[in-house]
Amino acid sequence: MSDAAIHLGKPLDASTLEALADFICGDDKERFPIYRSSTYLTRFFKTVGIPAVHDGSTRKWWVLDVLVALPPADTEKVILRLVDPREYRGDEAQLGLAVRSMRAILTMENLTVGFDGATPELRAGARIEIDEEKLAKPTPAANEDEFLKRRFTEELRMADLGLDAGVTEFIQARVDEAQASPRETPLATIFLLGSALEGVLLAIGVAHPKAFMSSSAAPKDKSGKTKQLPEWKLSELIDVARNVGLIELDVAKFSHVLRDFRNYIHPYEQMAHGFRPDQHTVDICWQVFRAAYSQIKTRKGNLPL
Numbered sequence: 001m002s003d004a005a006i007h008l009g010k011p012l013d014a015s016t017l018e019a020l021a022d023f024i025c026g027d028d029k030e031r032f033p034i035y036r037s038s039t040y041l042t043r044f045f046k047t048v049g050i051p052a053v054h055d056g057s058t059r060k061w062w063v064l065d066v067l068v069a070l071p072p073a074d075t076e077k078v079i080l081r082l083v084d085p086r087e088y089r090g091d092e093a094q095l096g097l098a099v100r101s102m103r104a105i106l107t108m109e110n111l112t113v114g115f116d117g118a119t120p121e122l123r124a125g126a127r128i129e130i131d132e133e134k135l136a137k138p139t140p141a142a143n144e145d146e147f148l149k150r151r152f153t154e155e156l157r158m159a160d161l162g163l164d165a166g167v168t169e170f171i172q173a174r175v176d177e178a179q180a181s182p183r184e185t186p187l188a189t190i191f192l193l194g195s196a197l198e199g200v201l202l203a204i205g206v207a208h209p210k211a212f213m214s215s216s217a218a219p220k221d222k223s224g225k226t227k228q229l230p231e232w233k234l235s236e237l238i239d240v241a242r243n244v245g246l247i248e249l250d251v252a253k254f255s256h257v258l259r260d261f262r263n264y265i266h267p268y269e270q271m272a273h274g275f276r277p278d279q280h281t282v283d284i285c286w287q288v289f290r291a292a293y294s295q296i297k298t299r300k301g302n303l304p305l
Contacts, residue, residue: 004114005121008076012109014068017075019105021064023082031101033094034087047087048077079106080120083113141250148283152290160297163203171199175289186277187264193289194234194262197255200296201237204246205229208303217243234259241292246299251291258288 012020022028024044026035036044038054041063045052052066067075081087083102088094103112103125112125141147156179158172159165178192205212206229212218218226219236232240235256242252261281264270 001119001121002114002116004123005116006124008072008079008111008122010072012072012075016105016109017067018064020067020075020078020082021060023101023105024063024078025059027060031097033091033097044081045078048074048081050074050078076122079113079122083120085118085120144254144284147250147254147291148287150287150291152287152294154290156290156293158200161200161204161293161300163200163207167199167203171196171203174199178286183279183282186279186282189282190258190261190277190285191265193285194258197258197289197292198234198237198262200292201234201241202229202232204296204300204303205232205237205240208300211244211303212240215240215243234262241296244303246303247292247295251288251295254284254288255292258285261285 023032024036024041026032029035034040036059038056038059041054041059042052045066050066050070054062067078070078079102083095083098085095088098099113106112107125107128110125110128112123113120114123115121141150156175158168158175161168163171174192174196178189178196181189181192209229212229213226217236217239219232221227227236238247238252238255238259241247241255242249247255261275261277264273264275264277269275
């Protein structure tokens with residue numbers, strides 16, 4: 001036994017025991033190296049000195065009942081046998097799979113398994129660090145369908161963003177007009193939402209110039225100097241908003257889609273690309289604007305002035 005070896009001093013969590021039961025049964029061939037039928041379950045426990053005889057009931061739940069009744073010292077024997085080279089008759093592929101799976105199971109117990117020569121032993125695992133901020137963030141939408149399924153507020157009050165009162169009035173008027181636009185006017189809705197998003201992002205940049213101007217995504221002129229905010233394009237405002245943490249990656253991605261649609265305000269550009277927007281196009285644009293509004297409203301206070 002090496003100096004790193006420890007012994008199991010307390011019962012394992014119920015979820016860990018259930019994972020061990022899955023390991024012993026071995027139904028998932030991608031995670032566990034050996035499938036054990038009724039007879040082999042009995043043989044396995046006998047090997048580690050536990051007199052448990054399978055009674056013909058559902059294998060997993062029977063194994064779990066056995067594990068729950070074991071004292072920590074016997075649970076340790078079970079764990080170590082499951083990563084013992086002798087259990088796999090020297091098959092390195094099976095042993096490797098067993099070790100990887102066992103380490104994954106024991107991670108949340110702050111435990112792991114290692115070897116002193118060919119003898120397996122229980123060891124203290126690495127300290128688990130939970131990234132609270134990362135966990136709290138929603139998972140970015142992988143595609144358009146997932147993005148459209150997400151739910152954001154329908155109440156779009158620009159005053160809640162804390163922008164300059166003068167520009168807020170005009171942005172709100174565009175949002176209201178977009179909401180009042182009939183279904184037969186998709187282009188009008190797209191242009192209004194694109195300009196409203198640009199107005200929101202520019203107003204935030206004006207209110208928080210330090211955050212925007214010092215961003216690594218801030219656009220530069222030919223001399224390498226950061227452009228003045230009024231010169232920024234919508235695409236640049238979107239990139240910086242993402243860079244400073246105002247919006248998530250998927251919202252930034254689909255904001256560029258809205259920007260592309262907005263650029264078809266030029267008839268020749270629309271004709272060249274054969275762009276004919278429909279209600280689905282409008283739905284995407286509304287989803288982008290609502291998502292950006294919701295995230296900006298929540299995160300704007302984190303920006304330095």
